[in-house]
Amino acid sequence: MADRPNISWPNGARVALWVAPNVEHYEYLPPRDARRNPWPRSPHPDVQGYSHRDYGNRVGFWRMLEVLDQHDVRCTASTNLAVFEHYPDIGKSMADRGWEIMSHGIYNTRYLSSMSDQDEREFYQDCIDTLHRHTGQKLRGMLGPAVSNNLRTPDLMAEAGLTYHADWLHDDQPVPIRVDGGRLVSVPYSIELNDVPVFLHHHDTSDFVEIVKAQFDTLYEEGAGSGRVMALALHPYLMGMPHRIDGLDEMLDYVLGHELVWQATASEIADHFIEHHYEDFVDHAVSLQEVNDAR
């Protein structure tokens, strides 16, 4: 970070903010995956875990939507694409608002971890086709289903024509990802500014608001030198709860109340980066490699 080329966002913005509601379906009786059990609490079904998340689609999503609308947020919805098929009302609400739909796989209970290359190629085609059929949108990027992935994932994403990958948590800026062919960049997502890990343990709504404000304050200061990215990851089944929803309003009020914020979608961030900074970043990475090689 210390010696990189500078990133300049549109209109002199210091922080590119993307807001990512995770719109998900966890299956009632998911197929067995030897490496990961989505419902470890009991033999399947786990009606408690299932219902907790189902709440998001029945109630929480709609309460969150009102707040997001009040703030005119252009979301990048991390979507299990089967949501468009199971819950057309939700799909239509997102499409009508012009939200960008980012793939979050088909279901949150089907993982990429053990997939063969051929199955993963078919998976991308399914994601691309499903999104296009329901919204006309071209699929631009992915956060792996339940953040699952494998060593081949970036190559296969690039091969399928996707532009950005959100599974990389290693930076405050986009990063070029080396792939066999084509171009892929990471757009940093967050497992810190994310209601799941925050509310997994004892934190409450006001803690989450403080975390978001403090994160933003730091990035806003640093962004005066070179642009930063901030992701806000939300889940309707958590943030759409009646005792949490005011927190969303408060954090959006605060962050969007700053002038030099670019409230963008993930693909807008990726496209801007590729157009203006990608080559410089690659050159910079090569120069670091040369320093390394010389030692």
Add this chain to the structure above:
Amino acid sequence: MPADRSPGMDHSHYSYSPLPSRNALKWPNEKPLAVGALVLLEHYEWDPPQDAYSLRNASGGLIKLPAPDYVQLTHREYGHRVGIFRLLDTLERYKIPVTVAVDALTALHYPWLMKHLGERNCEIVGHGISASRLITSKMDRGTEAEVIANALDMLEQATGVRPIGWFSPEGVESARTPELLAAAGIQYVCDWPNDEQPYTMTTPNGNLTSLPLFLEIDDEFALWNRRASLASWENMIVSAAHRLHSDGRRSARHMMFTLRPWLTGQPFRIRALDRALAQVMSLEGVWPVHGSELIAAFNNTDS
């Protein structure tokens, strides 16, 4: 295995229903928010049968000790001996009708308590056999039907009333549970915490009504699993009630507190519940309910 990606749920227990698309729900006298308590009397056996299934990390106790885990077992039994009375006193002070989920082994081993619950006007709902014998898909259909029937028989023997409500031990079901409950004459089930209003479930043996509990303010979920502070829990309850009360003017809501006597019945915790209830019950137009009253009102207004 490719999934069936047709519209609606991936099971046949109920339909998808986004809340804003429903007809506005109205409680009697236009009350915006119904409030009730589901108190759990869960019996943990010292020596459960070999083939019984229980949660791997059941709450209570200190660290997982070799069986018999005196610390966990007696921590939980505190609820049956002490906590339940403290909890009932507090709920009664705020005139909140109490619905109690009682498992069959509690009914068997605590006859005095059963009589006492009757005298205090508690509604009793079925709660399986024991928290150390969960209903899961590992059970065959015949065994599960028998478990449900035995649980209801035992409660009827102990109280003279056959329950019409049900909460599965630890909220764990098999994929057949709703239809077997309907066949056993159960009218409402509390296993699906996915809504702020009751809704209709369909089974091959007739309809059930789902009474969704509020998982995030469930004492075990919030205080034991998430380790939220009591101040945080109190604040959760109060802010959720305010929001549901205000949203309830558009379409009525309910709020069902799931409370465990061994947990919230501890002397230091009861004070947080007391403070929270004082604020919730001071809201105008709160309707205090038993589970069955809520379900009756829902089924009368459901068009």
